[in-house]
Amino acid sequence: xxxxSLNLDTQPFIQEAIKQIMPQSTEHVSTFFETPNRKxxxxxxxxxxxxxxxxxxxxALRLIKEAEDAYNPExxxxxxxxxxxxxxxxxxxxxxREEDKLLDTPRxxxxxxxxxxxxxxxxxxxxxxxxxELEVQLLGKSHRTWWDDEATTIRRLDIVSYxxxxxxxxxxxxxxxxxxxxxxxxxxxxxxxxxEALARLPxxxxxxxxxxxQDKGQSWFxxxxxxxxxxxxxxxxxHLGSGFDDYGExxxxxxxxxxxxxxxxxxxxxxxxxxxxxxxxxxxxxxIEAALEASGTQFGDLDDNIFxxxxxxxxxxxxxxxxxxxxxxxxxxTLR
Numbered sequence: 001x002x003x004x005s006l007n008l009d010t011q012p013f014i015q016e017a018i019k020q021i022m023p024q025s026t027e028h029v030s031t032f033f034e035t036p037n038r039k040x041x042x043x044x045x046x047x048x049x050x051x052x053x054x055x056x057x058x059x060a061l062r063l064i065k066e067a068e069d070a071y072n073p074e075x076x077x078x079x080x081x082x083x084x085x086x087x088x089x090x091x092x093x094x095x096x097r098e099e100d101k102l103l104d105t106p107r108x109x110x111x112x113x114x115x116x117x118x119x120x121x122x123x124x125x126x127x128x129x130x131x132x133e134l135e136v137q138l139l140g141k142s143h144r145t146w147w148d149d150e151a152t153t154i155r156r157l158d159i160v161s162y163x164x165x166x167x168x169x170x171x172x173x174x175x176x177x178x179x180x181x182x183x184x185x186x187x188x189x190x191x192x193x194x195x196e197a198l199a200r201l202p203x204x205x206x207x208x209x210x211x212x213x214q215d216k217g218q219s220w221f222x223x224x225x226x227x228x229x230x231x232x233x234x235x236x237x238x239h240l241g242s243g244f245d246d247y248g249e250x251x252x253x254x255x256x257x258x259x260x261x262x263x264x265x266x267x268x269x270x271x272x273x274x275x276x277x278x279x280x281x282x283x284x285x286x287x288i289e290a291a292l293e294a295s296g297t298q299f300g301d302l303d304d305n306i307f308x309x310x311x312x313x314x315x316x317x318x319x320x321x322x323x324x325x326x327x328x329x330x331x332x333x334t335l336r
Contacts, residue, residue, distance in 0.1 A: 030192055030209075032185075038215045039185035046210035046222070049167065059134050060165060063127045064176060067138035068161050073122035076109075079250045084109050086122070091143040093120065110144050113244075119144065121162060121246050135166040136174075157329060164225060171225035172210060176218070179329025182321045183219035188212030190299070190320040191223075197295035204288050204306075204315040219328055226316060233307040233316055239281060253278060277310055288315065298323040 033040045050056055076084040076093055083097035085106070094106035109120070121140035128135045144158040157179040165172045177183065182190075188209045195206045208224035226233075234251050237243070242252025250257075254274040258266045266274065288306070292299045305319040 030188075032189065034185075039213070041185050041188040041209070041212040043210055049170075053132055053167075056132060056134065056167070059129050059132055060136065063129060063134060063136035064138075064161070064163055064165075064174065067124065067127045067136050067163060068141070070127070071124050071138050071141065073124050073140070076120055076122050076248050078120075078244050078248045082109065082112070084120075091141050119158075119160075119246070120244070120248050122248075123164075126166075133168065137164045137166075139163055159329060165222070173207075173223045173225050175221040177220075177328070178218050179327075180219055181325040181327045182319065183214035183326060183328045184212035184221035185214045185219075186212070186322070186326045187221045187320060190322050191317075193295065193297050193322075194292065194299060194317055194320045197292050197297065198288060198317070201284075201287060201291060203284055203313060204317060206320065207316065207318045214328060216328060223318070226318070228307055228316065232309040232311050234309075235304060236281075236285060236306045236308045236315070237303040239278075239308055239310075277313070280313060281308055281310075284313075284315065288317075300325070 030041065030043050071086070072088075073086050075096075076082075076086075078084070080099060082095050084093040085096045086092075087094045087106075090108075093109035095109050095112060096103055096106050119140065119142035123140070124138045126135050126137040139162040141162070142158055142160040158177075158181070159179040160175060160177045163174040163176070165174050175184070189212070191206050191209045198204050198206065207226055209221070210224060211220065211222035213220040228234075229245050229247060229249065234245055235243075238245070238252050240253065242250065242256045244250055254266060255271065255278075257263055285306070285308075289302060292302065300321040300323045301319070302317075305321070306315050306317045308315050
């Protein structure tokens with residue numbers, strides 16, 4: 001598989017770009033800056049944090065690179081369906097056990113699960129800089145390949161690292177890409193557009209974008225940290241049936257889960273509650289979809305990238321994409 005490499009310790013252009021174009025305004029605003037080859041977006045709160053500690057950007061890049069190189073997660077288990085081992089050569093998950101059978105020849109999890117979310121996270125140990133107390137924990141990597149219908153030509157690669165960055169008690173979600181169809185600057189802008197389109201709906205919000213950068217070889221996107229799965233938010237698409245979340249946990253519509261072999265049958269009250277929640281959830285989703293369409297912007301992958309919480313009956317929209325996609329890294333010429 002074709003991969004792209006970048007030595008971030010020897011690439012100071014992100015830090016230089018921020019120093020050159022960041023204004024001194026203290027207003028809480030989003031700022032967008034473009035040149036023919038580079039694009040940068042940020043909000044003022046994040047800018048102040050970067051300027052507060054000298055060398056913070058360089059330290060963050062170094063820690064992320066260290067975390068990527070050292071990534072050695074424990075095995076990933078998807079209930080009793082798959083057990084997977086991280087492949088250090090191809091940078092993806094290999095299925096080593098399927099149900100009760102150990103496989104003589106491992107197969108790729110992405111090939112088996114590409115019709116679902118496809119990328120699964122397994123956080124590794126944190127890397128800490130003692131001088132700044134900056135902490136980076138790699139959550140996982142995504143190395144996915146989309147082929148043409150005949151499976152003879154690679155049409156697009158997805159090469160992404162996901163990390164949690166914590167500084168002085170505040171955490172951020174960091175997405176670094178060397179091949180993606182939703183680069184950081186574009187994702188920042190997409191999120192602002194979606195926020196504006198959904199402003200009148202009280203039961204949905206977007207993530208809080210902090211920083212977006214892209215050039216022809218790499219992309220960075222930073223947002224405020226959200227405790228999604230741990231607080232009950234799950235991708236909407238699996239509320240319609242069942243599936244595995246980003247950490248490999250099974251979830252879904254209680255009526256569907258109750259049909260599994262080892263599941264407890266729902267009583268009439270639970271059945272009615274699940275039915276009512278399903279109807280309310282879908283009605284809200286359709287209103288969200290209509291609001292996005294009315295904005296005039298073609299947003300994509302809403303089913304996959306909006307999360308729903310059954311207890312609070314609210315949505316969070318993340319990984320906001322638009323059509324047509326904008327790609328960096330390897331893409332087949334027909335998609336450029």
